Amino acid sequence: MSFDLNAYLEELRPLINLDCGTLTVEGIEQVANTMAAKYEVMGGWDIKRVDCGKAGTGLEIRNKPESDVIDVMMIGHMDTVFPVGTAAKRPMSTDEKRAYGPGVSDMKSGLLNIVYALRGMDKDVLDSMSLCICMNPDEEIGSLHSEEWLKSVAKSARHVLVAESARADGSLVKARKGVARYKLTFKGKAAHAGNEPQKGRSAISEMAHWILAINTLTNFDTGTTLNVGVVSGGEGSNIVPADAEAIVDVRFWDNDEYALVDEKIRAMAELPFIDGVSVVLEREAYKPAMTPSEKTEA
Numbered sequence: 001m002s003f004d005l006n007a008y009l010e011e012l013r014p015l016i017n018l019d020c021g022t023l024t025v026e027g028i029e030q031v032a033n034t035m036a037a038k039y040e041v042m043g044g045w046d047i048k049r050v051d052c053g054k055a056g057t058g059l060e061i062r063n064k065p066e067s068d069v070i071d072v073m074m075i076g077h078m079d080t081v082f083p084v085g086t087a088a089k090r091p092m093s094t095d096e097k098r099a100y101g102p103g104v105s106d107m108k109s110g111l112l113n114i115v116y117a118l119r120g121m122d123k124d125v126l127d128s129m130s131l132c133i134c135m136n137p138d139e140e141i142g143s144l145h146s147e148e149w150l151k152s153v154a155k156s157a158r159h160v161l162v163a164e165s166a167r168a169d170g171s172l173v174k175a176r177k178g179v180a181r182y183k184l185t186f187k188g189k190a191a192h193a194g195n196e197p198q199k200g201r202s203a204i205s206e207m208a209h210w211i212l213a214i215n216t217l218t219n220f221d222t223g224t225t226l227n228v229g230v231v232s233g234g235e236g237s238n239i240v241p242a243d244a245e246a247i248v249d250v251r252f253w254d255n256d257e258y259a260l261v262d263e264k265i266r267a268m269a270e271l272p273f274i275d276g277v278s279v280v281l282e283r284e285a286y287k288p289a290m291t292p293s294e295k296t297e298a
């Protein structure tokens, strides 16, 4: 099959020129309808609409729905991170090198690339395999309403490919570090630094202990690293600070090692360094590491 770039771009355009940020269900519905229609036209695909609650519709498309095993599952997401109005403000445009617009690379082109791959496949090869294409409506908020469904389908799949572009050179990504982000809120007791400083409990001093303790949890050899990246606190130099806040980023290859780090800092929050100061720990984000195994290599 020859590749016609202009035809590709014209097929991409209606997927870009609509607002379909996560939870914008009308837009998601339109993307789902547009994508489903492409498979209908191709023929031979069983198209199932999956209810993803308030995130809207997901699509599960198979060529052998009766088969217990899926040889290759391909995943893509239909949502973007952009608010309503973005498509009108900056609809799809192109120059000699690139296409621009909300979701061009993340990841409407990925959804379309799957379709192009399938259209271009030899029919005998296609018929010899059990394929499943899943498109979820809420990846940008961590697939909150579609995770269970995707996992349940993936259990039957021998191979799973995510069709989102990842590296500028087109490389396939088979490994990714895990990431977690914590917010630490320190609550002490304010006091005038001149008149009665002994009555105060410094939230910033507590935070200082934490920063040093957190730094000791880093292990460059194994790749588990912690970074206290943002701190704030205090109201004035003449006041013992009652409040402080720190944001900590954790990266890791080893999910078990991360679990230990998580355990340690949760335990630290139970036992503050300074009497009279309390610490609230919130994990704001978390994604486990994707570590390649022998199966990945295969």
Ligand SMILES: [Zn+2]
Pocket: 077, 106, 107, 139, 164
């Ligand atoms: Zn994406």
